[in-house]
Each structure stands twice: as structure tokens, then as C-alpha cells.
Amino acid sequence: MDKKILDIRSLKKYYGTGENITKAVDGISFYVLPGEFVGIMGPSGSGKTTLLNCIASIIRPTEGEIFLEGTDIASFNETQQMKYRGSKMGYLFQDFKLLDNLTGEENILMPAAIHGVKMSESMKQIRRLSDYLGLKNLLNKYPSQMSGGERQRIAAARALLLNPSVILADEPTGALDSKNARTLMEELRKLNEEQKRTILMVTHNPDAASFCSRILILKDGAIFHELRKKQNGETRSEFYGRITDVMAQLGGGGDHVL
Amino acid sequence: MFFKLVRKNGKKVRRENSIFFVSLIVAVIAFYIFLSLEDQDVIVFLKSMESDAVGKLLALLPVFYDVSLFLLFFLVYFSGLYQLERRKYELGVYLMLGMKRSRLFLLLLAEDIWNSLISLVIGIPVAVFFSEMISLITSKTVGLGIIGHHFSFSLEAVLLTAAGFAGIKLAAFAILSGKMVHREIQYYFQDEEAIEQKKGGTGSYLRLGAGVLCLAGAYALAISGIAWAELIFMGATVILGLIGMFLVFSGLSTVLERFWKGRKKGLGIFTSRQLTEQISIQWKPLTVASLLFLAAFCLLGYGISAASTLKSQNASHGADFTFQGEEADIRAVLKKTGAEQYLDEIYEMRLSMMMSDDIWEEDYPEYVHDFSWGTVLESVGKLSDQNERTILENNLSYQTNPYLIALSGYNQVLKAEGKEPITLGKDQVAIYKDPQLRTSPAGSGMKKILEDPQEITIDGKNYSLYGTVCFEPLVADRIITLDDALIVPDELFEQLTGPDPESYWNVKLKQDYVEQEGLMQAVYTVNEMLKDTGLTYESYLQSMGRQLFYNVASSYLTLYLAVILLVIANTVISVQFLMHQRKTGRRCGILSLLGAGYDMLCDSAETQVQWYFMVPLAAAVVNSCFGLPSLITGIGTIGTGTGFLLSGLVVIAGVFVIEWVYMRAVMHLNNRQLLYLIRQAEESQERL
Ligand SMILES: Nc1ncnc2c1ncn2[C@@H]1O[C@H](COP(=O)(O)OP(=O)(O)OP(=O)(O)O)[C@@H](O)[C@H]1O
Numbered sequence A: 001m002d003k004k005i006l007d008i009r010s011l012k013k014y015y016g017t018g019e020n021i022t023k024a025v026d027g028i029s030f031y032v033l034p035g036e037f038v039g040i041m042g043p044s045g046s047g048k049t050t051l052l053n054c055i056a057s058i059i060r061p062t063e064g065e066i067f068l069e070g071t072d073i074a075s076f077n078e079t080q081q082m083k084y085r086g087s088k089m090g091y092l093f094q095d096f097k098l099l100d101n102l103t104g105e106e107n108i109l110m111p112a113a114i115h116g117v118k119m120s121e122s123m124k125q126i127r128r129l130s131d132y133l134g135l136k137n138l139l140n141k142y143p144s145q146m147s148g149g150e151r152q153r154i155a156a157a158r159a160l161l162l163n164p165s166v167i168l169a170d171e172p173t174g175a176l177d178s179k180n181a182r183t184l185m186e187e188l189r190k191l192n193e194e195q196k197r198t199i200l201m202v203t204h205n206p207d208a209a210s211f212c213s214r215i216l217i218l219k220d221g222a223i224f225h226e227l228r229k230k231q232n233g234e235t236r237s238e239f240y241g242r243i244t245d246v247m248a249q250l251g252g253g254g255d256h257v258l
Numbered sequence B: 001m002f003f004k005l006v007r008k009n010g011k012k013v014r015r016e017n018s019i020f021f022v023s024l025i026v027a028v029i030a031f032y033i034f035l036s037l038e039d040q041d042v043i044v045f046l047k048s049m050e051s052d053a054v055g056k057l058l059a060l061l062p063v064f065y066d067v068s069l070f071l072l073f074f075l076v077y078f079s080g081l082y083q084l085e086r087r088k089y090e091l092g093v094y095l096m097l098g099m100k101r102s103r104l105f106l107l108l109l110a111e112d113i114w115n116s117l118i119s120l121v122i123g124i125p126v127a128v129f130f131s132e133m134i135s136l137i138t139s140k141t142v143g144l145g146i147i148g149h150h151f152s153f154s155l156e157a158v159l160l161t162a163a164g165f166a167g168i169k170l171a172a173f174a175i176l177s178g179k180m181v182h183r184e185i186q187y188y189f190q191d192e193e194a195i196e197q198k199k200g201g202t203g204s205y206l207r208l209g210a211g212v213l214c215l216a217g218a219y220a221l222a223i224s225g226i227a228w229a230e231l232i233f234m235g236a237t238v239i240l241g242l243i244g245m246f247l248v249f250s251g252l253s254t255v256l257e258r259f260w261k262g263r264k265k266g267l268g269i270f271t272s273r274q275l276t277e278q279i280s281i282q283w284k285p286l287t288v289a290s291l292l293f294l295a296a297f298c299l300l301g302y303g304i305s306a307a308s309t310l311k312s313q314n315a316s317h318g319a320d321f322t323f324q325g326e327e328a329d330i331r332a333v334l335k336k337t338g339a340e341q342y343l344d345e346i347y348e349m350r351l352s353m354m355m356s357d358d359i360w361e362e363d364y365p366e367y368v369h370d371f372s373w374g375t376v377l378e379s380v381g382k383l384s385d386q387n388e389r390t391i392l393e394n395n396l397s398y399q400t401n402p403y404l405i406a407l408s409g410y411n412q413v414l415k416a417e418g419k420e421p422i423t424l425g426k427d428q429v430a431i432y433k434d435p436q437l438r439t440s441p442a443g444s445g446m447k448k449i450l451e452d453p454q455e456i457t458i459d460g461k462n463y464s465l466y467g468t469v470c471f472e473p474l475v476a477d478r479i480i481t482l483d484d485a486l487i488v489p490d491e492l493f494e495q496l497t498g499p500d501p502e503s504y505w506n507v508k509l510k511q512d513y514v515e516q517e518g519l520m521q522a523v524y525t526v527n528e529m530l531k532d533t534g535l536t537y538e539s540y541l542q543s544m545g546r547q548l549f550y551n552v553a554s555s556y557l558t559l560y561l562a563v564i565l566l567v568i569a570n571t572v573i574s575v576q577f578l579m580h581q582r583k584t585g586r587r588c589g590i591l592s593l594l595g596a597g598y599d600m601l602c603d604s605a606e607t608q609v610q611w612y613f614m615v616p617l618a619a620a621v622v623n624s625c626f627g628l629p630s631l632i633t634g635i636g637t638i639g640t641g642t643g644f645l646l647s648g649l650v651v652i653a654g655v656f657v658i659e660w661v662y663m664r665a666v667m668h669l670n671n672r673q674l675l676y677l678i679r680q681a682e683e684s685q686e687r688l
């Protein structure tokens, strides 16, 4: 039991009432083990972002429980939520969400400042991350002076700064071209494999998804299918093939989902 | 439907822009009070005495009217700009729904008119109330009493206020809607415009250094008094000051960035970056606001010093009335009218010219005396102050037929003022100068000369000079004005007097009567008794009236302008701040996603508000430390002493309160905006 880092039990999020009710997430349960790299896929409107935002405590679920290392974050009050956000979990956004008036380094340090963590420790952490993510020349630049891939690397460093238990990523490659997307995925995999970081990533991109060890496929707010990378050395391209097959099945033609 | 929308939107605008709505009401109040100046008790009273001067002042009102409208235009314009920016999205929706632009502007105009009407409806009654209070308070302080007070409501002032506001509202509206008309619909849905990142390098240090030098130059000119010597120096001072201010503000953000570098806790970095960015982008309006503050402070300082002298009319004077004519006639009239019971004993003031020029030889050979300034001339030449030297040399060169004042008369003046009489030896005379020359170079130069023993010669005989200059006024007002004269013992006066010595009869009001009625009222009552008796006389009332008029006029006008300028400067700052916060609202959304709570964001925003107000205010305070003393010495000190200090403190406290209120209001508005932003950020996050 206590090995699960994230345990989600019959999570529901409904919008609106009566006739206009939208069941964005409608009874999802799953768990994530430490060091897993989980992908979440599914057609547009299937509830992926809603699920991630519930886990990030950005929105409050209608029903259900979310245990992060044993504590139920769904029942947090606002202060607890704020404490949790950005420290216990790191979030990577499609549009990076960097502060354009701060330098790369200052952006990365922001969570530490907000959560009152010692600067000296954070600086050490930055140096460590800098090697992983190749931040050397980015630290003193402003976001407007960086490429999309560079911005996402800064955002990743920010998400990792406080050693969160889980990293959530909502289409982190969405605004990147395929080369930058590939580089970012390589980096996330490195983090996952070498630093044993737990990552939960929403993506539309089967290529990005093929980096994951396990993929949840949502449909209409519920888990429709689960794909696992085979233990006996399945290659990434084989896994990619299986993913596209399922997606094609799901949408009655993979095109509009991709 | 249309009017329901107008009323509903109008209410929303008023609530959301309470600062500007209140600013507008304050402006309406100030405007009405100023325009109804004519009906103020003091002015009505002064009109009966100094109708010329009052007439000139009232003739100036249209100029002030135009100038203040011009200034208020900025208030209206800036608040309008902010409102449109704030409602951009809503307006965009109206347009998207197919509302014609013309109809949309009609809607906005109607809302605007509705709100202006409300501000007038609130403002005017408050203004009438304040106007009455000011009228009562001033007439009480100057000693007019409040018995004769009439309630006054100036319809003309109301109409002019309304017309003026309607005019500037329309003008501002026309410009603003002209700006909006040409926008693509897309503009209305853009959340924020890209903010240019400006980085100051060594260039900004250079600008800052140059600015400080310019300011130092301006301060030096102002404090040393050179600025007042000639128009061209004044111009140089002002231009140096302006250039200095703009240069300093253009480079300020770089320095502040350094200054704030250490703040790393919490949102410290973010806060300081927001501020430096804002200052580096908005340095121009900030400079203007700071200059407006400076102008307001100087006007306030000057106005207060003028207002604080309103009460001190009781300057030392030896006569409340001065009569001309035969003593017996005067006494008879005083007795008949009953004025006598209010008056002290009358006393004589004798004056005469001593003839010493050759031209008199023909007509009055028996009156001509030999006169020379003796050692005084030589001592004047030795004066170290060049200004004093040239003026006195010039004076003495034409004072060859000095006026003589009989010592007994002058001593009576001193007695009436409650001062010690002076005693002159048989061979001693004193130098007299007009009270207004007391602080002039001629007065101070002569005082210095008399510190050493001096002698003059009359008819070959040496007379020593009394050790100081006598400055007390000889009569009640200006029936005679002597710049220079010699006070001589009565015997000598008889001996040297010319063919037609003049006699004036001075009298003071009884002290207990003055204490009971107040000086102004007492003089006024007795004056009413004597007015139609055919006596030739003057009263201290005129002297007081003149002084009072200048003080009342200058305090009214300066305080009025100061209030208007303060309101405008604050509006400019508030609008600039809030606009920038709107444009950078997304950043707060991001911070909230990183775990910064509402309180933390509010703290940061409040720090920003404080600094953003503090920077131009501090600059204005520093500037006015140099400007105000210069202004007061340049135009002439009108007020000193505890009254001045006290009212100065009251004003400083008042300014603090005003600024505090504005800051709180901006914080409040901004916090609401923040809350809205965070909610929106979370919602849009949900909707991704
Ligand atoms: N704030 C909201 N109010 C009402 N309905 C919402 C809200 N946010 C999301 N929804 C609805 O919930 C459903 C799930 O939305 P969600 O954003 O989770 O989808 P998604 O899987 O992330 O889609 P995409 O791949 O397009 O990002 C959608 O039908 C959406 O319309």
C-alpha cells in the first residue's frame, strides 16, 4: 500500500448542474508507483486536463480522494493547497508560464522564494539541475530572449526545484517543434531513469507518449484503456506502434486526436 | 432597456472606479467654492473698501477658470482612459453582438453624463456647505464677526461648474472614443499588450548624474536668491530644474533596481522587478506627477503662510484714526457722535519740511537752513554690501530738504503702541524711515551705519545721530507717507520748521473696547459713526483691508490650485499604476499557480503601490525643501511664527492623509482586480 506515491480513488469532477451538467471526470481510479513515468492520452474533451488539475489542487474535485504519499489533498483548505502547490508537486505547462520580467534563474528560484526555502540550498539544486537540463547559458537571459525549448527547460527546472514528489505535465511538448519536443522528452526520461522522478504527463503526441512506461487512455471522463511498456525490452518504436493502434481504434480514425 | 443599461453600468463604473469618482467630486467642490468667491463674506466686506483691487481679482477669475479646466481635463481624460481599458472586454462583447459603434459610444456617453450628473448632485451641496463654512471661518478669524452673515447660493457658480465639467467631459470623451473607433475588434479581446523590456545600462547612470547636476544647479540658484534677481535667471532655474527632474527619473529605475537587489524573500524579486519595470516605462508621467506635487506643495506652503497671517492684522500701530483739521472741531464731532467714549485721548503729530536748498532763498529767506549729512555720507561709502551702498548713496543725494518730525508726536505713537519712548539729547536727532523699508537694503544699511557714532550738520552746528533707525508708522494708514525723515526734539522743531507745518491728530481705540469687539469690528463701528460727519480722516481699517485683501486673495487662489493639482497628480499616478497592473495581470496568475496565495500577492502589490507613490512624492518633497524657502524669500515672507508652523504641520498631516487615502484606494482596487485575476486564472486553467 504505502509504496504508492499517488493513489486516486473514484475521482469525479462535474461542471454545471441539471441539464447542463458536464461530467469532465467521471469516476477515475488509478495509482502511480514511485519512479513511474505515466502518460495520459485521449481525445479532446475527455477530461485529461481536469484530472491533472485536480491532482495539482488547482481545482477541487466534486467527489473522490487523491492521496499523495498518504495524505488526501482533495480535502485541503486553501492555505494547505497553496503550500502544496509548487512544492509537493511541480507543474509543466504547455505555454510554459514563465514570468517575462524575471531572468531564467529568478524564474527557477520563484517557488523557493514563495515557499520560504533557503536560497543557498536552492542555488545548489540549480547547479545540479543545470547539468541535467543544460541551463548554463540560460540563467541570465529573460524568457523573451529564449527559444521555446529553452523556456520549457527553464520551466522544468522550476518544477523540479523543490524536489516535488510528482511532476505533472500538461502537453509540455505542445508548443514545441518536433526536434525540441524530442529533446525535452529525452530530458524527462533521463530525469525519470537517473533521478527516479515520478512523472505524470498528458500528451496528444504518440511519439512523446512512447517515452512513458505506462499509458492511461481516457474517454468521456473515464479510463478506457491502459497500455504498459513490456518489461522484456520492448523498443520505443514498437511501443509507439501499439499506441497509434489504440488511438486509431478509439477515435474511429487516429487523425483528429493527434 | 437602453437607460436601464446606462444606469446599471454607471453604477458599476462608480463602484469600480471609486477613486476617480471621488476625485471628480472633490474637483467639483473646489471648483464651486472658487467660483463663488464673490459671495464670500470677506470678499463682500472688502469690496466695500477696496473695490478696485477686488474688482481686479474678480476680473482674473475667468483666467483661473480656464486654467483649472485645462488641468481638470487631464483628470477626466486619465480616468476615462482607465475605464475604457478596464471595460475593453465588455465593450468588445457588445460589438461582437452586433451593436453599432455609434450606438456603443452613445451608450458610453450616456453613462458618462449620468455619472457626471451624479457627481454634480453630490458635489454641489457639499460645495455649498464648505463654501459657507469657509466664509464663516475666515470672517471669524479676520475679526469681522459672523452676525452679518448671509447664506449664499451662487447659481452662476453652479451653472459655470456644470458647464465647465460638461465641456471637458465631452472633449475627453471625443478624444478617447476617437482612439477606440479605429481599433479592430480583436483589440478588445487582447488580454494584455506586449510590454517592451527596457534595460538601462551605463547610459542611465550618465543621465542620472547629469540630472543630479542640473538639479543641484537649480537648487543653488534658488537658494542663493540669484533666481529672483532677473527673469533670465528665474528661467534658467526652472529649465535646469525641469531637465534635471526628467533626467533623474529617466535613469531612476536602474538605481532602484540595485537598491532593491537584496530583497529576495517571498515575492521580493518579483515586486522589485515589477516596480523597476513600471518606473522605467512610465518615467514621464511620473515626472509630471512629481512636478505637479511640487507645485501643489509650494502653493500649499505659500497659501498657508498667507492664510496664517489673516489673524495677525493687529500689527503694531500707533493710531486707529488720523484726523486732519482744527483740534477743537475734531473734538466737537467726536463728542457729538458719541465716538469719544470708544477712543483714547487724541494726540498731535507735527511734521514739516526743512528748507536747505538755494532755490527757497527768494521766497522764504527766513526759513532756509544750512544742512549736510556730515559723517553719514562717508560711512555710506564704506558699506560692504554693494546693494545697500548704491541705494543709500542715491537716497542721500536727493535728500537735501529732509522732513522733520516733532519728537513728542513720535513718542506718543510709541506710547500708543505700548513701547518705550525714545529720549533725544538737546543736540541729538534720529533718523526715521517708513515701516515698509524695515527689511529693505536702505533700512538695513542705515541701521549698520548708525551702529557707529555719526554726526550731521545744521546751520554749522553738529548734531549726533540716535543709535538706531525709527520705523513706527506715523498715522493710521497712508494720509502721509514719508520714506525718510529726521525726528528732532520739539524745541529744535520750532526752530527749523518751514512756513507751513502740518498737524495730524491721531487717536487709538480704547483697549478694552478692542478686546471686546475685535479690532476689525471695533474700527468698523466707530468708522460708521464718523463716516458722514464731514471730517477729513482715515482709519486703520483701510490699512487692514488692503493687507487682508492680499492675504485672502493669495490664500484662496493658492490653496484652490494646490487642491486641484494634488487631485490630478494622484489621479495620474493611480491610473498609471492600475493600468500597468492590468497589463501584467497574467504574472499574478502564474505566481498563484506556483503556490503564492492571495495574501502574498496583495502584500507584493501593496508594496508596489507604496513605492510607486513614494518615489514621485519623495522627489517632490526634496524639491520643495529648496523651492519653498526660495519662493517665500522671493515673494516676501508673509507669515512666520507659531501660527505658520502650526498650520504648516496641519497641512503636512493633511497631505499625508490624502496620499494615504489614495494609496489605500488604489490598493483596494488592485486587490479586487487580483482576486478576479486569480479566479480567472484558475478558471481558465480548468478550461484548458
Ligand atoms: N470550467 C469549466 N466549466 C465547464 N465545463 C468545463 C470547464 N472546464 C472543462 N470543462 C469541460 O470538461 C470536459 C473536459 O475538459 P478537459 O479540459 O479536461 O479536456 P481535455 O481532455 O484536457 O481536452 P484537450 O485535449 O482539448 O485539452 C470538456 O467537455 C469541457 O467542456
Ligand SMILES: [Mg+2]
Pocket: A048, A049, A050, B688
Ligand atoms: Mg487539455
